[in-house]
Amino acid sequence: MQAVRGMNDVLPEQIGGWQLLERVTRELFAAYGFEEMRVPLVENTALFKRAIGEFTDIVEKEMYTFTDSGGDSLTLRPEGTAGVVRAAITNGLLRGARLKLWTSGPMFRHERPQKGRYRQFHQIDVEAIGFAGPDVDAELIAMTARLWRQLGITRVKLKLNSLGTSQSRRAYREKLVAYFRQHESVLDADSRRRLEGNPLRILDSKNPEMQAVVSAAPLLTDHLDPESREHFDALCAMLAASGIDYVLDPRLVRGLDYYSRTVFEWVTDALGAQDAICSGGRYDGLINQLGGDATPAIGFAMGVERVVELISQAGMPLTQPPPDVYVITSGERAQRNTLALVEKIRDELPQVRLHVNLGGGNFKAQFRRADKSGAPLALILGDGEFERGVAALKPLRQETGQSECPLSELTARIPAILKDLAGLSHAG
RNA sequence: GUGGACGUAGCUCAGCUGGUAGAGUCCCGGAUUGUGAUUCCGGCUGUCGCGGGUUCGAGUCCCGUCGUCCACCCCA
Numbered sequence: 374m375q376a377v378r379g380m381n382d383v384l385p386e387q388i389g390g391w392q393l394l395e396r397v398t399r400e401l402f403a404a405y406g407f408e409e410m411r412v413p414l415v416e417n418t419a420l421f422k423r424a425i426g427e428f429t430d431i432v433e434k435e436m437y438t439f440t441d442s443g444g445d446s447l448t449l450r451p452e453g454t455a456g457v458v459r460a461a462i463t464n465g466l467l468r469g470a471r472l473k474l475w476t477s478g479p480m481f482r483h484e485r486p487q488k489g490r491y492r493q494f495h496q497i498d499v500e501a502i503g504f505a506g507p508d509v510d511a512e513l514i515a516m517t518a519r520l521w522r523q524l525g526i527t528r529v530k531l532k533l534n535s536l537g538t539s540q541s542r543r544a545y546r547e548k549l550v551a552y553f554r555q556h557e558s559v560l561d562a563d564s565r566r567r568l569e570g571n572p573l574r575i576l577d578s579k580n581p582e583m584q585a586v587v588s589a590a591p592l593l594t595d596h597l598d599p600e601s602r603e604h605f606d607a608l609c610a611m612l613a614a615s616g617i618d619y620v621l622d623p624r625l626v627r628g629l630d631y632y633s634r635t636v637f638e639w640v641t642d643a644l645g646a647q648d649a650i651c652s653g654g655r656y657d658g659l660i661n662q663l664g665g666d667a668t669p670a671i672g673f674a675m676g677v678e679r680v681v682e683l684i685s686q687a688g689m690p691l692t693q694p695p696p697d698v699y700v701i702t703s704g705e706r707a708q709r710n711t712l713a714l715v716e717k718i719r720d721e722l723p724q725v726r727l728h729v730n731l732g733g734g735n736f737k738a739q740f741r742r743a744d745k746s747g748a749p750l751a752l753i754l755g756d757g758e759f760e761r762g763v764a765a766l767k768p769l770r771q772e773t774g775q776s777e778c779p780l781s782e783l784t785a786r787i788p789a790i791l792k793d794l795a796g797l798s799h800a801g
Numbered sequence: 802g803u804g805g806a807c808g809u810a811g812c813u814c815a816g817c818u819g820g821u822a823g824a825g826u827c828c829c830g831g832a833u834u835g836u837g838a839u840u841c842c843g844g845c846u847g848u849c850g851c852g853g854g855u856u857c858g859a860g861u862c863c864c865g866u867c868g869u870c871c872a873c874c875c876c877a
Binding site for chain 1: 836
């Protein structure tokens with residue numbers, strides 16, 4: 374028995390980073406006025422083909438596609454934007470509205486797994502729909518920059534580019550194809566194949582033998598239409614004014630066809646080859662292409678596994694806090710009465726983390742578990758204590774002696790004792 | 802999808818040129834039958850990833866397969 378390749382279990386010892394990221398993003402997005410929505414993990418295959426593009430790697434070879442018993446071709450979502458846009462259209466959310474949305478969950482791509490790249494992975498998606506100007510672009514990027522600060526992540530860099538409108542991109546693309554055809558003898562097999570489907574990707578090639586041809590190729594940046602140029606310059610100015618560093622990367626091309634104008638990518642040098650942790654861009658043409666009224670939009674996706682890895686590298690304390698009180702019992706009568714007593718304490722003190730020793734064990738073993746739990750205080754209930762109507766309280770993290778407390782006063786006294794112990798341990 | 806490294810106890814790992822598996826840790830019990838560390842004593846856990854082949858004999862050699870990791874490709 375093993376998990377399906379590329380699909381991982383997230384164990385309790387790792388969950389802290391996930392919960393921190395979830396908590397911080399939830400609060401941050403709310404502060405910027407974004408609302409959560411949830412969409413299905415499965416959509417009609419045609420949606421992804423139309424949105425992402427027939428000739429992208431994702432659609433060509435990475436989708437988990439199957440035919441259901443009704444004969445429909447369905448696909449496990451490989452990315453989040455298509456589903457959100459489809460939901461906005463089919464639920465009538467677009468009528469002149471300005472939407473600020475986020476969603477999160479698993480995505481599926483059939484790739485060869487390696488560190489930071491899995492077949493089931495998780496993304497947090499943010500989409501701003503109905504905003505045309507560069508101000509949203511800047512706000513989204515500023516929000517992500519703030520997120521890294523809040524998470525203590527420092528080894529990141531922002532790469533920025535503009536792809537222009539689909540019209541200007543088409544014109545540039547023809548120029549580029551013409552250029553590469555002139556140098557076709559130098560191109561490797563991958564690049565020759567891309568000449569037809571997605572020539573912009575050739576610019577991304579890491580093949581050293583092609584570097585000369587690639588770096589001499591015409592640049593997208595030099596072929597932007599005037600409006601896109603203006604949009605991009607305004608964005609850069611806003612980022613600079615906000616103190617957000619960026620690197621212009623004229624070769625930054627995204628792998629999905631729907632992007633236009635602004636594209637950006639946060640990269641890190643801390644994760645090996647999988648260096649993109651958060652990236653996105655404008656998709657002004659997508660909504661119309663999917664049957665909605667023409668609506669400008671921009672969004673980004675963050676790779677949860679990758680960001681969580683950076684969080685744990687940053688050394689944030691991520692473990693669940695230890696219990697406040699560990700309850701030890703001894704004897705038949707004590708064991709019969711402990712649950713009811715502890716439940717009563719919980720009624721009065723719901724915020725106190727109380728761990729009752731379960732599964733028996735002799736006194737020594739129970740104390741060992743109490744010690745290992747990290748609890749500052751042990752509550753000891755034996756038959757003798759119950760007969761006298763008291764409980765013994767023993768501090769576990771310092772040498773203070775053991776004391777007794779009438780059962781009726783426990784809920785009144787426990788908070789004060791815990792406060793004392795916390796104060797002492799901070800002082801010490 | 803391509804290339805490479807690796808896969809032995811829950812965990813970290815040892816196991817020489819083939820002779821039927823070991824250490825530390827963890828966990829449990831005892832020394833101390835109502836008190837945690839340390840110490841000492843005792844105990845538990847293995848289809849040596851899986852399948853096949855060579856051999857009298859395979860953890861060890863060969864082939865296949867699955868998985869992990871690294872790089873390419875691509876991407877979050």
